[in-house]
Amino acid sequence: FSRIAVLTSGGDAPGMNAAVRAVVRTAIARGIDCFGVHRGYSGLVDGDIRPMTSRSVKNIIQRGGTILKSDRCLEFKEQAIRWQAYETLTEMGIEALVVIGGDGSLAGARLFAKETGMPVIGLPGTIDNDIPASDDTIGFDTAVNTALDAIDRIRDTADSHGRVFLVEVMGRNSGHIASEVGIAGGADFVVLPETEVRSDTFQELSTERTRFEEKSALIIVAEGENEQRIHQIAGDLKQQGHEPRICILGHTQRGGSPTGHDRVLASGMGAIAVEFLLAGYGCHMVGVRSGAFFACPLDEIHLAHPESAAEQSFDSLWRLLK
Numbered sequence: 001f002s003r004i005a006v007l008t009s010g011g012d013a014p015g016m017n018a019a020v021r022a023v024v025r026t027a028i029a030r031g032i033d034c035f036g037v038h039r040g041y042s043g044l045v046d047g048d049i050r051p052m053t054s055r056s057v058k059n060i061i062q063r064g065g066t067i068l069k070s071d072r073c074l075e076f077k078e079q080a081i082r083w084q085a086y087e088t089l090t091e092m093g094i095e096a097l098v099v100i101g102g103d104g105s106l107a108g109a110r111l112f113a114k115e116t117g118m119p120v121i122g123l124p125g126t127i128d129n130d131i132p133a134s135d136d137t138i139g140f141d142t143a144v145n146t147a148l149d150a151i152d153r154i155r156d157t158a159d160s161h162g163r164v165f166l167v168e169v170m171g172r173n174s175g176h177i178a179s180e181v182g183i184a185g186g187a188d189f190v191v192l193p194e195t196e197v198r199s200d201t202f203q204e205l206s207t208e209r210t211r212f213e214e215k216s217a218l219i220i221v222a223e224g225e226n227e228q229r230i231h232q233i234a235g236d237l238k239q240q241g242h243e244p245r246i247c248i249l250g251h252t253q254r255g256g257s258p259t260g261h262d263r264v265l266a267s268g269m270g271a272i273a274v275e276f277l278l279a280g281y282g283c284h285m286v287g288v289r290s291g292a293f294f295a296c297p298l299d300e301i302h303l304a305h306p307e308s309a310a311e312q313s314f315d316s317l318w319r320l321l322k
């Protein structure tokens with residue numbers, strides 16, 4: 001290759017900048033010119049594509065968000081628009097693409113690579129950690145630690161006043177943030193998107209609070225599809241005689257400086273993306289499994305590898321710690 005491009009798409013995630021930096025610097029080290037596409041797939045469609053140098057990625061490894069900007073580009077779901085994007089790239093002499101984003105962005109990358117034949121490598125960049133083929137995604141560790149910071153503070157207040165706090169963390173379809181935060185924050189209950197909340201779910205809490213009147217409690221709720229869920233749970237708890245307080249962490253979890261872990265993960269994935277392109281991969285994602293990077297076909301990113309058993313280990317750990 002003599003020219004490649006990189007873009008960030010979907011929700012921003014801390015560590016995306018570190019990944020962009022690694023793609024640009026590795027490409028330059030390999031004698032390849034690298035271009036930055038602004039605003040995700042929207043920039044591909046509009047031709048908002050600019051040359052990048054080693055200097056243009058200076059001093060960004062520690063910054064949250066994405067210097068390339070991100071976007072949700074509904075048009076990219078149309079085949080004709082994807083061909084338009086392909087033409088924009090080929091007119092500029094760009095021969096391959098690196099896409100950093102979540103599930104949706106990787107679905108777009110897969111279609112683009114299959115239809116046009118242009119080599120594309122995806123990097124899993126999402127705070128949700130909801131790409132089953134990879135043990136980890138860029139931004140997840142930072143989001144967990146950001147949520148934990150807030151939860152540790154909430155616990156101080158909950159303990160001082162013997163209150164029940166319901167804290168909503170991000171994760172529409174995925175309970176990964178909630179489960180890690182629940183364990184690391186020493187929560188009493190974790191409500192995952194798939195958890196069925198029944199009238200007796202918090203019975204144990206009521207029994208314990210009757211025995212120890214000053215007992216505080218922390219309940220972590222994954223945001224899920226139903227925005228009212230946390231309010232419904234609060235309503236149930238009120239009926240059972242508690243005075244729950246609600247705290248919704250929302251977008252505070254998305255930004256911020258990436259943790260060391262996310263910087264290292266993103267740097268490794270960014271560098272490997274370029275190496276994978278040079279090795280001839282062209283419709284793949286850089287995944288991480290048991291600490292090692294691997295090339296996962298974009299067709300298979302939804303297949304969980306059997307040995308990970310992440311959910312099972314969460315359940316058994318949770319039972320031990322409760």
Ligand code: ATP
Nearest residue numbers: 010011072073076077101102103104105107108126
């Ligand atoms: P996050 O995990 O933060 O939600 P994401 O990458 O999953 O990130 P989406 O909004 O689902 O975020 O997708 C980002 C963009 O990817 C979309 O705006 C669209 O441009 C493209 N995209 C998503 N799904 C598809 C698809 N099925 N076909 C083509 N392009 C898609």
